[in-house]
Amino acid sequence: MDKSIKELHELLKSGQITSEDLVKESLKKSHEIEDKYNAFVTICDDATEKEVTDSLVSGIPFGVKDNYSTKDVLSTGSSNTLKNYVPFYTATVVQKLFDAGAIMVNKTALDEFGMGGTGTTCHTGPVLNPWDKTRMCAGSSAGSACAVAAGVYPFALGSDTGDSIRKPAAYCGIVGYKPTYGMLSRYGLFPFASSLDHCGVLTRSVEDAAIVCDIMKGKDECDMTSWDSSHIHLQESLTGDIKGKKLFYIKEICDLENYPNANEELKAHLENFNKTLDLLKEAGAIVEKISIDQRLLNAIASVYVVISCAEATSNMSNLTGIIFGPRSDKQDVFEMMKDHRTLGFSPLIKRRFIIGSYVLQKENQERYFRNAARVRRLIVDKMKELFKTYDALILPVSSGPAKKLDEDKDIIDKNTSVLEEHLQIGNFGGFPSITIPNGFVNDLPVGVNLTGNCYDDENVLNIAYTLESMMPYKGQIAKERE
Amino acid sequence: MNKFTKEMVDDYAEKLLIGLTDEENKMVLDEFEEIDRNIDLINEIPNISEVTPMTHTLDDFTFELRPDEAKESIPIEEALKNAGATDGREIEVPKVVN
Numbered sequence: 074m075d076k077s078i079k080e081l082h083e084l085l086k087s088g089q090i091t092s093e094d095l096v097k098e099s100l101k102k103s104h105e106i107e108d109k110y111n112a113f114v115t116i117c118d119d120a121t122e123k124e125v126t127d128s129l130v131s132g133i134p135f136g137v138k139d140n141y142s143t144k145d146v147l148s149t150g151s152s153n154t155l156k157n158y159v160p161f162y163t164a165t166v167v168q169k170l171f172d173a174g175a176i177m178v179n180k181t182a183l184d185e186f187g188m189g190g191t192g193t194t195c196h197t198g199p200v201l202n203p204w205d206k207t208r209m210c211a212g213s214s215a216g217s218a219c220a221v222a223a224g225v226y227p228f229a230l231g232s233d234t235g236d237s238i239r240k241p242a243a244y245c246g247i248v249g250y251k252p253t254y255g256m257l258s259r260y261g262l263f264p265f266a267s268s269l270d271h272c273g274v275l276t277r278s279v280e281d282a283a284i285v286c287d288i289m290k291g292k293d294e295c296d297m298t299s300w301d302s303s304h305i306h307l308q309e310s311l312t313g314d315i316k317g318k319k320l321f322y323i324k325e326i327c328d329l330e331n332y333p334n335a336n337e338e339l340k341a342h343l344e345n346f347n348k349t350l351d352l353l354k355e356a357g358a359i360v361e362k363i364s365i366d367q368r369l370l371n372a373i374a375s376v377y378v379v380i381s382c383a384e385a386t387s388n389m390s391n392l393t394g395i396i397f398g399p400r401s402d403k404q405d406v407f408e409m410m411k412d413h414r415t416l417g418f419s420p421l422i423k424r425r426f427i428i429g430s431y432v433l434q435k436e437n438q439e440r441y442f443r444n445a446a447r448v449r450r451l452i453v454d455k456m457k458e459l460f461k462t463y464d465a466l467i468l469p470v471s472s473g474p475a476k477k478l479d480e481d482k483d484i485i486d487k488n489t490s491v492l493e494e495h496l497q498i499g500n501f502g503g504f505p506s507i508t509i510p511n512g513f514v515n516d517l518p519v520g521v522n523l524t525g526n527c528y529d530d531e532n533v534l535n536i537a538y539t540l541e542s543m544m545p546y547k548g549q550i551a552k553e554r555e
Numbered sequence: 556m557n558k559f560t561k562e563m564v565d566d567y568a569e570k571l572l573i574g575l576t577d578e579e580n581k582m583v584l585d586e587f588e589e590i591d592r593n594i595d596l597i598n599e600i601p602n603i604s605e606v607t608p609m610t611h612t613l614d615d616f617t618f619e620l621r622p623d624e625a626k627e628s629i630p631i632e633e634a635l636k637n638a639g640a641t642d643g644r645e646i647e648v649p650k651v652v653n
Contacts, residue, residue: 161633254612268612294621298612368600375593378586386571393572396646400639406649407572415574423575424583427567428590431559441590444597446608451600453609503612527613 074098075224075550078129078281085125085132092122092132092176099134099178102225110201110223112216114139115147115180123174129284131174136220136229139180140187141167142261146177150186150263151195154392154417157399164261165296166230166272166289173288178226181216187232187265188385188422189213190240191476196419199478202244203551204517208475211244213237214275218245221275222551228276228285234265235377236470236496238273239508243470243520246510246549248541249275250282250534253527254503255300257286258293266384269377269500277548279509279538283307286530310531311538316357318464318536320523322350324364326468326491338473339492341514346469349511349521352543353467358536360467365455372448374494376501379445382429389426392417453502460526465536467523468495470508474517496522505530507537510546516554518546559587 074095076084084090103116113136125132137143140150142160149155163171171177182195192215193199200215202208203223210219214231218241221229231238233251242249251273259270272289276282287307293299329335329343350360394400394413401412418426432441459466472492499506504524511521523540525533541547564583568575575583597603631644640647 158637161629161636268610297619298616300613368596372593372597375590375597378590379594394639395648397637404649406651409649411572411574414572418573420576420579420582423568423573423579424586426571426573427564427575427583428587430567430571431563431587440598441594443608444594444603446610447603447606448597448600450606450609451603501609501612 074102074134074226075548076227077278077548078133078227078284081133081227082129082131092125095132096120096122096134096176096178099226102223103179103220106203106220106223106225110203110206110219111198112182112200112219113179114149114151114182114195114197114216117146117178117180120176120178123176126174128173128288130170130288132176134176134178134226135170136179136181136217136226137167137177138183138214138217138230138232140183140232140263141230142263143167143177143180146180148180149196151183151197152185152417153196154394154398154413156196158397162261165258165293167261169289169291170285179220181214181220181229183215184213185419185422186263186385186389187213187234187237188425190235190237192216192241193478194419194421201478202475203553204246205475205554207477208517209244209478211240211471211475214241214249217275218242218247218249221245221277222247224550227281228274231273231275232262233271233273233500234269234381235494235500238275239496239499239506239520239522240470242275242508244475244518246518246546246551247275247277248279248282248507248509249273250286250507251499251505252286252290252530253505255296255298256290256302256305256530258291258296258299260293260295264388266381267388268384269381271500271503277550279507279534279541280308280311282507283311283534305531307531307534310535312535313539313542315353315536315539318358318532319462320353320358320360320465320467320536321363321459321463322360322467323370324362325367325370326495327362338514342469342473342519345512345514345519346521349540350467353540356539356543361463363459369448369452369455370491370495373452373497374490376445376448376452377494377497378428379432379441380449382425383433383442384429385422386426386429386433449501452498456498456502456504457526460529464529464532465523465525467521469511470496470520470522474514474519499524503527505533507533509537509541510544510549512544512546559584559591
């Protein structure tokens with residue numbers, strides 16, 4: 074299970090291993106990882122082998138974040154409000170993988186409904202980082218990132234509303250990719266903030282991410298925001314040639330002088346990032362530093378909070394405990410719903426609902442919600458203007474390696490907020506965005522992110538693929554720090 | 556503009572059918588203070604009020620209507636499986652209107 078999809082496929086095809094062997098190994102590993110890192114909501118012990126066909130994922134086990142509906146398999150969103158919910162249908166992207174012959178072996182834990190960035194607010198408890206159990210995986214796709222990094226299987230599904238695939242990928246030393254908004258159908262994904270929600274995948278190589286998304290993508294009549302991507306061939310686009318490609322990075326985010334109180338981890342992380350830029354130049358790419366209005370960058374975190382909370386408040390109003398979810402024994406219908414929601418939601422998401430409700434009130438809409446949507450427009454327009462000249466934006470992920478479990482409680486920190494939150498730009502504009510491993514700081518993995526213009530996924534993945542091939546971190550499995 | 560107060564937080568929570576502890580109430584106010592500071596900065600961006608708010612993620616998003624064809628739907632029994640109390644083809648709730 075520490076191999077790539079293509080390697081496993083070749084072994085399966087040649088008869089050196091069987092799908093049954095892989096399922097057994099993956100389930101055994103799932104139990105070990107659950108005991109050590111608390112990564113799963115459900116382990117599908119009844120999973121069985123499938124026929125090996127020409128599809129690269131056939132016969133291979135994978136994981137699914139627990140905010141995807143899976144027919145007849147518990148799907149909780151890692152929330153007590155849905156702790157007994159068993160869907161009667163399967164999400165489109167999961168079904169496509171089933172149809173291709175992949176085997177779901179577990180449902181992975183997440184920050185409740187995807188509304189957190191730490192992996193510590195799952196109703197089953199915090200997910201621990203497989204490189205260092207005292208640290209977080211980041212979130213919300215914490216269980217998926219942990220399991221892929223630990224070698225349970227070569228890929229797991231994630232979802233990404235702010236950075237929920239791409240930040241856990243960095244903290245766990247793996248690849249996390251969310252394609253352009255709408256390339257993957259969101260039908261069956263529990264909605265958090267519909268204009269920002271993306272499906273995506275966590276893998277240990279860019280090629281594996283391309284293989285899985287090639288299978289999952291496509292227009293879906295059940296998701297009106299999905300579009301026809303039959304002309305896009307992600308895996309075929311990985312040529313390893315980026316001569317003449319133009320990339321930019323943002324001075325206000327990447328220059329050490331912006332952080333007068335920088336700790337050693339941040340210094341090492343930024344130094345490492347600068348060396349990565351040199352690699353791109355070696356490969357024939359042109360890399361330029363540009364400047365963006367600091368006021369726009371400073372607004373990113375608040376724009377995200379305002380828009381995501383507003384959309385979440387509306388999306389989650391159906392969580393009443395009446396049509397699904399554990400029912401309260403109160404005798405009054407409003408008391409029933411209040412009891413269900415009060416006991417079911419964690420403090421973090423209660424906070425987000427209230428902020429969302431406040432910014433949507435008629436008297437507050439202009440100052441908060443509409444202004445946030447205006448700044449979103451300005452940020453996206455600026456990026457699109459830059460993407461006319463450049464193929465991709467490259468930035469370091471976060472302010473260093475994984476944080477200690479008790480260090481970050483998802484409250485905006487004004488000192489490094491831009492560095493921590495800039496991946497949200499990818500959600501504002503629906504841009505294709507991928508994180509790949511970028512080495513180590515303090516023996517812990519760090520990541521680098523590439524983001525490009527909408528529909529330009531092939532170009533973005535090829536740049537990531539080329540850069541990955543120049544570094545020794547492809548396919549790495551987490552080794553717990555002594 | 557009215558400042559967001561503890562009482563307002565409780566009022567919104569009540570409307571959302573959510574009960575809050577004092578600690579949870581304070582967390583809302585603390586985070587909101589930071590958001591408010593940043594929103595003040597947003598208001599300093601020149602001509603911000605003239606920018607059209609972004610509503611769709613993709614510029615070229617188009618609505619498409621599906622053909623109006625009846626399709627097989629999920630059996631009622633399946634749809635009711637997750638409800639805490641049911642009565643025949645319906646979900647049962649305590650009496651709402653006296």
